Amino acid sequence: MDGDRIRGGRLDQCGYAVAFSDAHPALTPTQARVEAERCYYCYDAPCIEACPTGIDIPGFIARIADGNLRGSAETILRSNIFGGSCARVCPTEILCEQACVRTAQENKPVVIGALQRHATDWQMRTGSQPFRRAPTTGRRVAVVGAGPAGLACAHRLAMHGHEVVVFEAKAKGGGLNEYGIAAYKLPDEFAQRELEFILGVGGIEVRHGQKLGEQVTLAALRAEYDAVFLGVGQGAVRALSLPAAGASAAGDAASLAGVLDAVDFIRALRQAEDKATVPVGDRVVVIGGGNTAVDAAMQAKRLGAAEVTIAYRRGPEHMSATGFEQDWARTSNIRIRYWSVPIALHGADGTVTGIEFETAGGARELEPADMVLKAVGQLFDPEPFGEILAISGGRIAVDSEGRTSLPMVYAGGDCTAGNDLTVVAVAEGRDAAEAIHRALTNAPATLPADATTAAPRPVRGMEKMANG
Template identity: 65%
Template sequence: MDQTPNITANRLPPDMLARNFSDAHPPLTEGQATIESDRCYFCYDAPCIEACPTGIDIPGFIKKISTGNIPGSARTILESNIFGGSCARVCPTEILCEGKCVRNTQEDRPIQIGALQRHATDWQMRAGAQPFSRAPLTGKRIAVVGAGPAGLACAHRLAMQGHDVVVFDARPRAGGLNEYGVAAYKLADEFAQKEVAFVLSIGGITIENEMVLGRDITLASLRAEYDAVFLGIGHAGVRALGIAGEYFPGVRNAVEFIEDLRASPTKSDVAVGRRVVVIGGGNTAIDAAVQAKRLGAEEVTLVYRRAAENMSATTVEQEWAQTNDVTIRYWSAPMRIDGTEDGVASVTFARGVVKDGRAVYDQGDYTLEADMVLKAVGQLFLPDPLAEDEIVIEGGRIRVDAEGRTTMTGVYAGGDCTAGEDLTVAAVRDGRNAAEAITADLMKAGN
């Protein structure tokens, strides 16, 4: 982005940046993992399993940790979720598995399921051995578009089933949002790339980087060359605010800001303002705000148009932002951004309230001084690369059935480009389930 006088890099010394962007939640020690696993009731009809989109046998893997069977624990996790390592770090466990834990009461606390999952999967990745092997080769070739969690989960399961898989990705590096869109302190130490390498170690998967659907490849060409196609193309678009001043120097998309941080090994070359305003209410907004503060911004304010309970970022994420000295203002809708060709000066917001069950912004306005504004008001699926194909787009996403089949024979889809929760664990589930459907359909067709 264009530099402005108040937006600079190197606001903090290298050693402080290294601390600020190291692993935010250190792993459990062996002793801590044993003690925590012994707290589990090992419920037979475990509500935590129902709350996990990938259906991991949570009591089963925790029981194996408590008995010292770490390899068995890791296998139990990974056979349901091959991205168990990153999901242990980025999943909102407080509203998924841990939120449904029977120990989650006023008098007690839930089992640290995410931390225990990390303990087991980290051991497996350190061991270096892929716990799964390929079935006898089928001679079938499947194309996967998108090397994020959905695409790679699909590719891994297809490789296990004996198919050969070619993954096409628009980016220079595989990993999708794990590589480009998650706060650096959540997946520290190149973890995203280590996990990609672990997934690929099963064999039978080739990745073609910087291959853009609609430019370098088309759905029609893939259908002609491969036995099936899986689309895990995520969200390529970013919502605009639609207000005056949105394109002043110093205003940028939060996803691009996070990408810059992910790409920088030291963070010292990433510029940040003194006074930063982040507009949005999801995990991207939280990640951008906290990282701006950890880069050395003096003031960071996250502004959301509704109440705290309406934010897609969980209460735990909101508290994490506040712990990192981020101010959160609710019930504030952006009206305009003021500035000059030299940069941003301020952002004005309308105050809102609920009237007759709907939000009304008639409570006056206020202005925040700012020299940097990060927009985090949502990402969009862009259907343009599929414009020439007879594939149904519904509600702004690719329409699929329960197993990931699109309206086009032989084409499947999953992850953020389809309807559902925009979560890493949900994308993994979609990719895995689509792989099962692909194999079942190929067998049914007698191919």
């Protein structure tokens, strides 16, 4: 890569600290109390129905208003053990906060996400584990994937007294929370701190470097364990095949220096001990219209890129990135060009110099760039399953309880059809755990009354959300 146009160290250390600090500072105790008192505490609360994990939102907010942060956190975590990260990354503006009664009345919802963070942060600061395991059942369950779906499943199974072994291909657990979410959304090693909190319930062993289809097979897991849950996410990247144009650029455009998959760019940044070592272009173009595209563009800008452009093939209403994310990008001086279909990468001396688009009117435009990040989607990789598992629509086929085509094999999260949101993955992992527990023991699908110090609440079921 060109050492002048693609390089690290564009900011001083103070600049990096500011750029990658917490995107949304936490509420103060006074702010949290005042905001909690805005809640109507609706009896038939629409915000609960809008939450994929069915958190008792009025209940946890009422406890904040009463000064009972312990009770508030337990109310949240009983339904969503990833309540801390979901409070930071969940698109509340199109889920619970959009459904808030105050949104319809005054277009100013209760800030449910910030209040959820206030309570769960308090719980994590105490260092205490609010849950207790049920007596050991003697049953063993294998979970493949230490992301939100797998860990939510593992935690709920452990709560019910089952022994759980989690098989994770990477060196760290956390899944997208660790490797795929923008660094400014989950700073200060939050994903790992939350992982430690979740494992604190006991009964869960995590084995790293265990990739399905290589170090471990589904057949072997089925033979050794009473049940298997697959939370393998989407490990493949959608290809974007573009011809190369320009001097010394003939051939494979993908081999041009400066052309990267956005997920690799985000992963490298998330895992870098020193963000000054992460190279970024002076002029960056991101191809795509989802949250990954926005995260990549925002982080390129925060690394010191002078010009960052998001190019999307259709209009703003078609982007899977929320309106909030699009607005956030624009206010961060990131340009979004709509109705721009990429048709060729331009390069010179083996390095990308621009990308050519066809606009809505059929005209061709060349956008200068010394770094192009491809964020055109991720795919489920069915190869480790061969023909033994039913696949539908390119993902693992499951029924309403997360059961696959194989007996006692369940799946959830991004490897199954539905909205690819952390909160949805958590709900599906949790609900699959309840289904597994019922299948193993014929027990009711509720946690034991003494599981926490809070009153027991029934587990709210959920239907898989349709693709947007």
